[in-house]
Amino acid sequence: MKKILFSQLVLAMLIITACKKNKSDQPETTSGNATLTAGNYGFDGTASLGKFSSTKVGITQITVNGLTTFTLSAIKDGSNESISIVLLQKITATGTITLTYNGGTGGIVLSKDYTKPGDMSLNYSTERFSATGKGGGEINITKLDGNTIEGTFYAIAYNNTGKESFVEQGAFSGKIQ
Template identity: 60%
Template structure:
């Protein structure tokens, strides 16, 4: 989980500090405007905290040396909770599943995005709990140029093997 979080933060830092195209066909882009919602989400075995809604979301797709990474990052309006989708491939219509045995990327659900290094506050689909494995799915329903839409869900665990979940999630926005 720490590796996925650190990689996500490194990509986010790279994207916020650079916006250019170089001579090696490596494309660097800043995040495009997006909205992200989920009908339910929660942490540590609690009942649903209700709806997650973010207008502070961004979508990026970066290709470096032939490797493409697609990211959606959203901070809940009025709070510090965040959801980050990290796909190790280019956006394309279809489903992508996540779990500890799949190398497709993952989903990180955070209680406080300002404390990305705190393993107790950040939950990843790469981690496993006592009786379940973390996992989830992203379904791209529309990819039209730089405009993308999709749905997602996830079950994720922190370093103490406590569970977080997000249900009936959706994203819509422009890749930058």
């Protein structure tokens, strides 16, 4: 049940971030509100594509019907690639959250094109597996001060055809909205 719920939350989050809005509909953002970087990342078994850097980051934590979800979504600057973290829990303290395939704690989705959320060959999840491995990763919350959060992460994820994606040396910081 948790796996189905997680999949639905991730799909809904991808659809929401893929929606195009008129510039006048976009909320004004303050420079430096939230950032996400990764030292290395790649798709389909390739070597590192280099650094992932985003200033288009949203961090939320909401509770609906007793289930609290922490979500962090980032679109790479100048690209349609994205990294999304969804945790099925309330973040109340610093610490490490281990993501395992079918673990029920949430996961990370790496996308080649966030505007195509329905194309599962472009979206790689820690909740998928291949013949040679299972998705997983780790999120380490290093600072939580009121609504300000900082942390690090890494992940191995797979698309629906079993191709692998990875992200390492990830870091994020910003305000939870």
